Amino acid sequence: MSEASATFVAYLSKRRPLVERWIEEHxxxxxxxxxxxxxxxxxxxxxxxxxxxxxxxxxxxxxLGCEAVGGNPEQALAxxxxxxxxxxxxxxxxxxxxxxxxRRGEPCMHLAEGLGIAVNAGDGALVQxxxxxxxxxxxxxxxxxxxxxxxxxxxxxxxxxxALDLGWTRDGRWDLTPEDYFLMASSKTAYxxxxxxxxxxxxxxxxxxxxxxxxxxxxxxxxxxxxxxxDLLNLVGDAEAxxxxxxxxxxxxxxxxxxxWALAQLDAPAADELRSLLAGHVTDAASLDRAIELMEGCGSxxxxxxxxxxxxxxxxxxxxxxxxxxxxxxxLVSMAHFFVERAS
Numbered sequence: 001m002s003e004a005s006a007t008f009v010a011y012l013s014k015r016r017p018l019v020e021r022w023i024e025e026h027x028x029x030x031x032x033x034x035x036x037x038x039x040x041x042x043x044x045x046x047x048x049x050x051x052x053x054x055x056x057x058x059x060x061x062x063x064l065g066c067e068a069v070g071g072n073p074e075q076a077l078a079x080x081x082x083x084x085x086x087x088x089x090x091x092x093x094x095x096x097x098x099x100x101x102x103r104r105g106e107p108c109m110h111l112a113e114g115l116g117i118a119v120n121a122g123d124g125a126l127v128q129x130x131x132x133x134x135x136x137x138x139x140x141x142x143x144x145x146x147x148x149x150x151x152x153x154x155x156x157x158x159x160x161x162x163a164l165d166l167g168w169t170r171d172g173r174w175d176l177t178p179e180d181y182f183l184m185a186s187s188k189t190a191y192x193x194x195x196x197x198x199x200x201x202x203x204x205x206x207x208x209x210x211x212x213x214x215x216x217x218x219x220x221x222x223x224x225x226x227x228x229x230x231d232l233l234n235l236v237g238d239a240e241a242x243x244x245x246x247x248x249x250x251x252x253x254x255x256x257x258x259x260x261w262a263l264a265q266l267d268a269p270a271a272d273e274l275r276s277l278l279a280g281h282v283t284d285a286a287s288l289d290r291a292i293e294l295m296e297g298c299g300s301x302x303x304x305x306x307x308x309x310x311x312x313x314x315x316x317x318x319x320x321x322x323x324x325x326x327x328x329x330x331x332l333v334s335m336a337h338f339f340v341e342r343a344s
Contacts, residue, residue: 015063049092063080
């Protein structure tokens, strides 16, 4: 870990316990008639999924957005956890759509509990997310309404990005450009992974339109950099650490910036070969290595690194136009570097 990203890692470690406590304290607990069955078929699976999450980056970013404009992070805790609950719903449903088998080292919910139970639990997490915002009585009604509008916009944008990703895969589309990738990744990842959490947090603290605009733009650039770094990490990261997911983007034929840019750069025979590998769901080491060779040979991996770093520079520059809390500003800059350094 570099010095540039250390500040955000420390902030993440400091604020994550607040999120964990909120998630635990607000878990659905049934009572009365049918409580045991409701626990077995809905509340139990959902609580276990919510409790087993990763770094809690999105809710912590919401707290950071609040502090950046001079607020108390506790003001934004419910909003941040609402984003995390939406994340739970998205992951449960994504695992079904992608026919995934494991999540966080465990069988996916649709395999462990059954398809119907998993769909219903994912829907339950969406309800929990809305409840989190509407029930936070420490915030004025007009603030809660503004938060709900932002949350719904975030959800719609995420659905649009997912629709493109799923639709391109269903229809075997390879006539895609890097611009198509940016449209999909902006909606599916950047909006709800960074931009919306920061805006939600800032809204809780009564931020100005200028502050919200700067944080939104910062989050979009940083979120795109995060996704590109993820794409790189899947192909050239630590194979042992990633396990079965290593180079899964090739097997699943993901329409990443790396893939779309390579297809545009390669000559016709090489592009046809790469397209065949990406469409063929290959899993053997020789085919995976050949796909990497083709993408690396035309400079696509290096291009992706360059784009990610440029996005980080743009993101950091977005913050110069507004007044923000000094320590929070430092953490935001560190966050942007943290997002891309994982794939360095």
